Amino acid sequence: MILKAEKISKEFPRQMKNANRFTAVQETDFRLNPGELVIIMGRSGSGKSTLLNMFAGLLQPTAGKIFLDDKSLYDLEDQELSKLRNQHIGMIPQGQTALYSLTMLENICLPYTLYGEEPHEADACALLDRLEISHLRNAMPSELSGGELRRMAIARAMMKKPGILLADEPTSDLDDETTKIVFSFLKESAHNGTAVLIVTHENDAKNYADRSFRMNAGMLCQD
Amino acid sequence: MRLSKSLPFRNLAGKPIRTAILILLTALLSLTVFGGTLMITSLKTGLHSLEDRLGADIMVVPYEATTKANLENIVLQGNTGYFYMDTARLEKIQSREGIGQISAQFYLASANSGCCTIPVQIIGYDPDTDFTISPWIKKSYRNTLQKYDIVVGNDLNAFVGDTLKFYGVECHVAAKLDKTGTSFDTTVFTNADTIKALIQSSLDLHLNTFQNIDPDKVVSCVLINADEEHTPEEIVNDINLHVKKVKAIQTKEMISGVSDSLAGVSNVISILIIAVWLLGIMILLLAFTMSVNERKKEFAVLRVLGASRKKLAGIVMQEACITAFSGSTGGICIGLLIMIPFNNLIEEQLHLPFLLPDVSQLIVYIISAVILSVLTGMISASVSAFRISRIDTGLILRGDN
Incomplete structure (x- = not known):
């Protein structure tokens, strides 16, 4: 799948010195191709996560259009867009994002169960194996470490083998060894045909990237 | 049960104290409405029986x-x-x-x-x-x-x-x-x-x-x-x-005193029902708002995973429905356990004719009380459901860091 952004920008209402709007993402074009791993780096507050949320269909741009193949995301009704996100876009949000009333395996199977579909447990187990957390499949999130929870979020995002994978700081707070496991996995996913976009602070991420961008005060520039 | 259907149950089971408080609140509401209505009806039935x-x-x-x-x-x-x-x-x-x-x-x-x-x-x-x-x-x-x-x-x-x-x-x-x-x-x-x-x-x-x-x-x-x-x-x-x-x-004059007393008791009970109901709606509104606020991040995650705004609101409404139904059933059971074995004592204490309605009428009251309690729970939760369906997912997820 191809993710394409045309002249998108995002402004938020905020009382400033000379204006009442704040530009989080300045007008930009972007394309994410299947099988490539792209990283966006930048300081906190530079607009990276805003951009990622727009790509995920969670935040409507102030201007411009985002296409998933030939579908304009924000021209779709909410139910249609949500279903499309469920089927084709995997997202690893910032922080700990487990549902604490479900076990790790149930959390991972959520993209299926949310729509009443039968989860492919074998796929889930393979993902858990690959991320080295299969022994925790029946553990509750409250029993897991930060790194284990993050790997759970990655497995959950990959559960439906999405065409697009968007990862927001997937390795923050992780030790070097786990960071390596995560980046290797994401690279492997790209190698298998998924279009992977990672927002990160990690300089090491460049070693895995096919292309890298830098975000500075809402402006996206190729490195 | 499929997880998609049991998710509201799992959410409720995951927070037993919060769930117990919500169930207790709805139980109190239904107990007041059911018990109060049954009391008024029994007094009226008793008066008609006396007239007959x-x-x-x-x-x-x-x-x-x-x-x-x-x-x-x-x-x-x-x-x-x-x-x-x-x-x-x-x-x-x-x-x-x-x-x-x-x-x-x-x-x-x-x-x-x-x-x-x-x-x-x-x-x-x-x-x-x-x-x-x-x-x-x-x-x-x-x-x-x-x-x-x-x-x-x-x-x-x-x-x-x-x-x-x-x-x-x-x-x-x-x-x-x-x-x-x-x-x-x-x-x-x-x-x-x-x-x-x-x-x-x-x-x-x-x-x-x-x-x-x-x-x-x-x-x-x-x-x-x-x-x-x-x-x-x-x-x-x-x-x-x-x-x-x-x-x-x-x-007619002889029972006018009874009739007046009955009207007095009925008025007090009616006022009590309305007061408890209004208070209950406000507390439930607050409780559901707090409960949903506390889990904003979980709802944001569901949105990321592909839940539509309608589906998020549906989860909140289902949780409200489950708690209200459980609470109202409990409240009605307590009401029946008080009213049926102690109806003679109530009659003695009130010094008024007191006759419980027959089983068919009782079933109608039970069903009405359950429907009313579930509706109240759902109305109280609807504000939270609407708010959660409008959440800014990005903002909530960013707020964690």
Whole structure:
């Protein structure tokens, strides 16, 4: 799948010195191709996560259009867009994002169960194996470490083998060894045909990237 | 159960204290509404039952009965007592104009001593003229009562075939009446022949406060229905004016005090229901808002995974529905556990007729209370459901870091 952004920008209402709007993402074009791993780096507050949320269909741009193949995301009704996100876009949000009333395996199977579909447990187990957390499949999130929870979020995002994978700081707070496991996995996913976009602070991420961008005060520039 | 369907259950089970508080709140709401409604209905049913049981427009009693062994205390409060007047007065009353139906009754209270099995009010009626008690007794006993046959009220601890002794006379329980929710539930009914024999026996044993009476020449009260051309008020005035030493009372007036008390109790309960309901809605609104705010991030994650705004709102509404249904079921069960076993105690404490509605009516009240509680829970949760369906996913997820 191809993710394409045309002249998108995002402004938020905020009382400033000379204006009442704040530009989080300045007008930009972007394309994410299947099988490539792209990283966006930048300081906190530079607009990276805003951009990622727009790509995920969670935040409507102030201007411009985002296409998933030939579908304009924000021209779709909410139910249609949500279903499309469920089927084709995997997202690893910032922080700990487990549902604490479900076990790790149930959390991972959520993209299926949310729509009443039968989860492919074998796929889930393979993902858990690959991320080295299969022994925790029946553990509750409250029993897991930060790194284990993050790997759970990655497995959950990959559960439906999405065409697009968007990862927001997937390795923050992780030790070097786990960071390596995560980046290797994401690279492997790209190698298998998924279009992977990672927002990160990690300089090491460049070693895995096919292309890298830098975000500075809402402006996206190729490195 | 599929996880998609059980997710609201799992969310609720994951936070047992919060869920228990929500269930308790809805239980309190449904208990108040169901219990209150049942109380008001039972009082109204009791009053109607009392009206039916009195069954006459007018009661005429010896004048002293209105002050001494007060008639209202006997009929309405379940106290025991008796009074008599000469049959000559019955004949005088019979001769007045406007009387459609007329029948005498005989009162006797059994003594709280060895001569009597239980201390109760005994009412005797004349089967030839009676128009109030016979139709009611016929519902439980189709045959004619023979001498020394008695029919017992529903609350008395006696059953068909038992023998009860009053003033040394053994009487056979021929039937047990249906519950009326009135003082008649603790009364024994019999025909004129039997009660005259009992009165004579009480006189013989010197256990009757009236010593110089002939049971064949006295009656306790006279019940009258007006004919079509006269109003009960006209007849009451006529009797009070022309027949000495008696007091004619309209039964409607006699139960007006009960009716007023019932209206008072009903108003208090209604106000309580409304107050608790409004307070409950506000607390539930707050509780659901807090509960959803606390889990904003979980909802944001579901949105990331592809949940539509409608689906998020649906999860909140399902949780509200489950808690409200569980709470209302619990509240109703508590209500039934209070009202059914303790309905006699409630009747005694309120000093008002109290008759629980029949099973079919009770089922209607139960279903209505459940529907009302679930609706209230869902209305309270709808604000939170709407808010959660409008969440800014990006902002919530970023707020974590």
